[in-house]
Amino acid sequence: MNIKILIIAFLISCGAYSQETIVPLENLLGYESEQNEVVYFKDVNNLLNKYTGNWIYDDGTHYLKITVTKKEHLPQDFFGKLLNPNYEDNLSIKMIYKLNGVEQYNTTSFGATTALINGNVIESTNKISLEYYEPTSSCRRQKHANLTLEFNPSNTLGGNGTLGWTRTSRISYVSPNTECPDGTLVDSSDFIIPANLVLSRE
Amino acid sequence: MQSDVNSVATEQGSEFRKLENGPPNYSEYVVPSFNTDFEWTDFPLAVPNSEVRVHLHHNGTNNEGGKLATVFSMEDIVKTVGFYKEKSVANLGNLMKAGGNISNILVSRRGLYALRVNDTQKALDFYDAMTDPSLKNSEGQTFQEFVLKSFEREVIKKTQLQCGSCTEEQEEALFELNFTNFFKTLDSGLSLFVSLSTDFNGDFIWVFLTN
Numbered sequence: 572m573n574i575k576i577l578i579i580a581f582l583i584s585c586g587a588y589s590q591e592t593i594v595p596l597e598n599l600l601g602y603e604s605e606q607n608e609v610v611y612f613k614d615v616n617n618l619l620n621k622y623t624g625n626w627i628y629d630d631g632t633h634y635l636k637i638t639v640t641k642k643e644h645l646p647q648d649f650f651g652k653l654l655n656p657n658y659e660d661n662l663s664i665k666m667i668y669k670l671n672g673v674e675q676y677n678t679t680s681f682g683a684t685t686a687l688i689n690g691n692v693i694e695s696t697n698k699i700s701l702e703y704y705e706p707t708s709s710c711r712r713q714k715h716a717n718l719t720l721e722f723n724p725s726n727t728l729g730g731n732g733t734l735g736w737t738r739t740s741r742i743s744y745v746s747p748n749t750e751c752p753d754g755t756l757v758d759s760s761d762f763i764i765p766a767n768l769v770l771s772r773e
Numbered sequence: 774m775q776s777d778v779n780s781v782a783t784e785q786g787s788e789f790r791k792l793e794n795g796p797p798n799y800s801e802y803v804v805p806s807f808n809t810d811f812e813w814t815d816f817p818l819a820v821p822n823s824e825v826r827v828h829l830h831h832n833g834t835n836n837e838g839g840k841l842a843t844v845f846s847m848e849d850i851v852k853t854v855g856f857y858k859e860k861s862v863a864n865l866g867n868l869m870k871a872g873g874n875i876s877n878i879l880v881s882r883r884g885l886y887a888l889r890v891n892d893t894q895k896a897l898d899f900y901d902a903m904t905d906p907s908l909k910n911s912e913g914q915t916f917q918e919f920v921l922k923s924f925e926r927e928v929i930k931k932t933q934l935q936c937g938s939c940t941e942e943q944e945e946a947l948f949e950l951n952f953t954n955f956f957k958t959l960d961s962g963l964s965l966f967v968s969l970s971t972d973f974n975g976d977f978i979w980v981f982l983t984n
Contacts, residue, residue: 600926600934647923649902649910654923654958681913689912690922692930700930702922710906711917717925741925742839744846746813752904 596660597693611644612659618693619662621722625773626734633765634669635736636773638679639720642689661691662701662720668764675763676706688718697722703738709758710751715741716762723769731772738766774880779832784841786814786828799824811835813848819859824874826856830881843883843945844952845965847924853877853888853963854900883945884969885977891984895962920959927955957983 591611594602596619599612614620619641628635643660666688668676678687690701703718721735747759774785786804808815812835814828828849830841857875879886890896902908902916909915914922928951935951936944949967956965964984968977 600931645912649914649916649919652902652916652960654920654927654955692926702918702925704918711915715921740837740839742812742835742841742846744812744841744848746810746815748815751906 591658596691599659599692609657611657612691614641614643614660614691618696619660619691619699621697621732622662622699622720622734626770627773628736628768628770632671633768634672635666635764635768635770637664637666637770639664659691661689662699664688664701670763678706690718694719697724703762705762705764707758707760709755710753711745711757713743713745713747713749713757713759714762715743715745717741734770734772736768736770738762738764774827774829775882775885777829777831778880778882781829781831782833783811784809784814784828784831786816786826788816788819788823789825789827790820790822791824792822804828812841816852816856819856819863819875821860821863823856823860823863825876825878827878827880830879832882841881842948842952843881844886844949845877845879845888847921849877849879850888850956850959850961850963851900851903854890854896854961857890857893857896858900883949884967887966887968887979888963889966890962891964892962895960897962899959899961899963923958924955927958928952953982960984 591609592604593611593613593615595616596612596614597616602610602612604610622639623641624639626637626639640663641660642663644658645661647654647657647659664687665678665681666676667674667679681687687704687706688701690699692700694700698719698721701718701720703716704712716738719735719737719739721737723733723735724730725732745757747756749757751757774787777785783806786809788802788804789799790802791799802817804814804816808817811833816826830843832840834840853875856877860875875890877888903920904917906915906917910919912919928948931951932944932948935947939947953965965982966979967982968979970978972978
């Protein structure tokens with residue numbers, strides 16, 4: 572009985588995948604899909620792999636450890652509400668951030684796919700742009716930002732390279748007087764992790 | 774308001790309230806300057822005869838070189854439904870008026886854009902989803918984060934990629950096209966209009982873009 576179910580599930584899965592158009596992830600912004608076309612923006616050239624793993628920055632004042640994970644075939648819908656594209660690979664980042672030894676953020680317990688920093692817009696072979704949020708106890712943050720990660724290969728044999736971290740603000744159009752559903756105001760505080768860092772592989 | 778687009782460094786806003794007897798047919802409430810900033814305008818709660826809200830996206834640049842878009846922001850789209858909801862509350866008990874015939878108009882250097890409600894239920898559902906922090910998908914994203922991410926990518930980044938070395942006017946036209954396509958996918962219950970010219974009488978010629 573269980574074997575039958577597995578076979579049926581496998582066939583359904585094959586059927587679903589076979590209808591997808593696989594497009595290299597680096598073509599995500601330029602690809603014009605046909606109506607009703609199901610597209611999977613896949614990292615076929617493994618451009619995301621170089622960012623994955625643990626990276627650390629520590630200057631005695633700021634300590635940041637990030638874990639970068641590659642997620643595959645993520646559905647891009649919201650309870651049936653679809654916005655293009657339909658499936659894609661991306662990077663998600665979990666982190667521990669300490670200021671003067673005191674932990675400010677720890678998102679390591681967040682679910683595998685609920686990281687606050689994630690994305691997949693490939694700017695160039697070694698540069699990628701992600702959505703950036705820091706944790707808040709409010710319903711939302713007023714400020715929005717992008718994070719650019721730039722991988723710098725090592726010049727030495729067997730070296731691990733470094734990872735450039737650059738946060739840039741986005742215009743949010745959100746007033747600090749905006750209320751959450753519970754009547755409290757949105758979090759209008761600034762982000763606290765430094766905007767420009769160079770991290771080393773752990 | 775459009776003549777101010779280059780001379781002001783903050784948004785500007787006005788609300789027009791329909792009068793029972795005219796002329797004039799409308800009274801204007803100007804949003805005080807302390808309720809505006811570089812990138813936002815705080816309108817007061819709608820009153821029963823609130824009809825049209827207008828705000829300006831100016832040409833100024835912030836400390837980090839950022840400029841306002843020449844089309845609506847996602848926040849503007851959500852606020853349009855919020856305006857409708859507020860007016861419905863203000864007209865509670867008066868089903869003939871309810872949320873009624875509201876318009877949200879944006880003025881920018883490119884022209885005028887307008888949003889109007891075409892499907893009440895869809896609009897209210899969209900608003901509820903966009904303002905509910907507990908509604909999350911399998912990725913752990915709220916609907917608002919999901920939509921903002923899509924907007925950033927499908928409108929802003931896509932326009933930058935397509936444009937390359939195009940002129941400012943070409944970039945604005947492309948931005949409008951990508952915004953219109955994105956707006957269509959939202960299925961928000963709102964209709965989007967544009968006016969880039971006037972007729973012989975100086976009245977704006979409105980063109981329907983999409984629902």
